[in-house]
Amino acid sequence: MKLAILSDIHSNHIALRACLDYALNIGVEHFLFLGDYISDCPYPQKTMEILYDMKQKYPCHFIRGNREDYMLNYHANGEKGWYYCSSCGSLIYTYENLTMKDLNFFDGLDIKGRIEIDGYPALSICHGSMTSSKELLFKDEPNTIEALQNLDTELLICGHTHEQGTFEYGNRKVVNPGSVGVPMDSYGKAQFVILHGNQGIWQEEYLQLPYDVKAELKEFKESGLDWKAPMWTVLIKHNLITGINLNNNVLKRAIEICEKETGEANWPDIPEKYWEQAVEEAGLFQGNEAFQGVLPYEGEIQKSGGRNI
Numbered sequence: 001m002k003l004a005i006l007s008d009i010h011s012n013h014i015a016l017r018a019c020l021d022y023a024l025n026i027g028v029e030h031f032l033f034l035g036d037y038i039s040d041c042p043y044p045q046k047t048m049e050i051l052y053d054m055k056q057k058y059p060c061h062f063i064r065g066n067r068e069d070y071m072l073n074y075h076a077n078g079e080k081g082w083y084y085c086s087s088c089g090s091l092i093y094t095y096e097n098l099t100m101k102d103l104n105f106f107d108g109l110d111i112k113g114r115i116e117i118d119g120y121p122a123l124s125i126c127h128g129s130m131t132s133s134k135e136l137l138f139k140d141e142p143n144t145i146e147a148l149q150n151l152d153t154e155l156l157i158c159g160h161t162h163e164q165g166t167f168e169y170g171n172r173k174v175v176n177p178g179s180v181g182v183p184m185d186s187y188g189k190a191q192f193v194i195l196h197g198n199q200g201i202w203q204e205e206y207l208q209l210p211y212d213v214k215a216e217l218k219e220f221k222e223s224g225l226d227w228k229a230p231m232w233t234v235l236i237k238h239n240l241i242t243g244i245n246l247n248n249n250v251l252k253r254a255i256e257i258c259e260k261e262t263g264e265a266n267w268p269d270i271p272e273k274y275w276e277q278a279v280e281e282a283g284l285f286q287g288n289e290a291f292q293g294v295l296p297y298e299g300e301i302q303k304s305g306g307r308n309i
Contacts, residue, residue, distance in 0.1 A: 001120065001197030002027060005177045007034035007127070007159030010067070011041035011094065012181030012240075014219075015190035016050055018211035019180055028194060031058055032115070034159040034177070035065020035127035038102075039094045040236050041181055041216065042223035048102050064109035065127040065160065066134045071095055072106055086254075086275040087268035089229030090236075114153065120197045124153045128160040136160060137174060139167045148172045155202060162245065164191045164206055175204050182236060185243045188213045213240055231275040234284055246282050253278035 004023040009016050023031070031054060038044035054060050074082060074095055082092035111133045112126040129135035129147050137144040137158055148156060148169050156174045164178025164185075178184070178191030189208040196203045217237055220226045226233050231254075235247045258265035258274045 001029060001117070003030045003032060003117075003195040003197070003202075004028040005032045005034065005157055005175070005193045005195060006180050007177050007192075008036040008065070008162055008179035008181060008183075009033075009038075009047055010036055010179070010181035011038045011044040011047050012190070012216060013041075013043060013046040013050055014216045015180050015209075015211045016047060018209055019190050019192050019207075020050070020054065022207070022209055023192075023194065026194075029059065030117070031060045032125060032157065033060065033062045034125065034157065035063045035109075035111075035133065036067045036159065037065065038071070038098070039067045040090055040232075041240075042219040042225045044094050044097050045099075045102075048098070048105075052105075061113065061115060061125070062109050063113060063125055063127050064106055064111050064133060067094075068106040068109070069111075069133050071098060072103060075103055082268065084228040085268060085270075086229055086231035086272060087251075087270050090225065090232050093223075093225055093228045117197070119200055120202060121155060121200075122153045123155050123157055123202075124151050125157045127158065129158065130156075133160075137176075138163070144174065145169055148174065164193075164208075166204060178206070178208075182239050182245070183208070183243060184239075184245055187243050188241055216240060230272065231279045234279055238284055246284070250275075250278045250282050253281060 006016070006019060033051065037047055037051060070091060071094065082088045082095070084092065112130045115123040115125060124130060127133045129137055130150070135143065137147060138161060151172060154172050158174060158176055161176060162179040162182065162184045163176060166173060166175050175193060177193035180190045180192055183189065183191040186208045190211050191208055194205045194207065196205060217240065220233050220237060235250055239245050254270050254274045255265040255267070257277055258270050
């Protein structure tokens with residue numbers, strides 16, 4: 001029995017396709033998708049087409065993530081407040097490339113679930129936590145321990161943090177598959193997990209899979225996302241290549257500079273000059289090697305039976 005778990009695709013359809021091809025080639029029988037299917041990378045419609053195809057052909061379970069919540073809330077509020085800029089340009093670009101079919105699909109998903117497969121322990125599943133799509137479950141944090149104590153299963157599968165790994169508390173365990181589309185600490189490789197069922201137990205196998213990062217980078221320009229969310233895409237591309245996520249730090253710095261110079265800062269209305277200054281302070285610029293398609297590591301699939309973090 002093999003169950004593939006994929007989370008945080010963030011519209012990276014090229015990485016998604018690579019992960020699914022690998023899983024299908026080794027005989028994976030069930031697929032679990034943990035949300036944040038869209039935003040940040042180009043062509044969200046291509047990701048959705050792949051997911052719909054998987055849903056038709058294979059046993060799949062889907063959970064709603066916070067990015068899907070953003071799209072649903074924007075639609076419900078009359079499509080107001082987003083525009084092309086570094087703060088929210090990626091969001092409005094994503095929304096414009098979705099259909100009512102996509103929004104209805106998101107609306108029909110829950111933020112949590114429970115999976116029972118005969119002969120194996122039940123799984124609690126979520127994007128952020130069992131109570132919020134935005135909650136972050138990090139190791140040793142009080143909210144993570146509380147979340148595990150409130151489970152009626154011994155195994156929690158969650159995403160959202162983009163940090164791949166396992167941590168345990170007593171007889172209960174959290175498994176995070178990392179991120180397919182915008183992973184951390186994998187240097188240009190997509191992350192996911194395969195749960196192997198053997199003699200009535202689940203054993204996690206973490207994978208970091210090479211894919212065509214250069215093709216993904218090329219799509220940012222082709223799609224127009226480069227100019228619709230200029231500094232945000234600089235950060236996303238840097239993350240795709242290096243595995244280093246600077247987005248939150250740069251956003252906080254842009255807000256800080258804006259507040260200092262103008263006396264206020266109200267997202268998403270952070271002028272581009274403050275974004276540019278924050279990105280420059282972070283040491284990123286369009287001429288560096290990260291944006292020439294130079295990958296620090298290219299090579300074989302990395303995998304293990306599971307690592308503790």
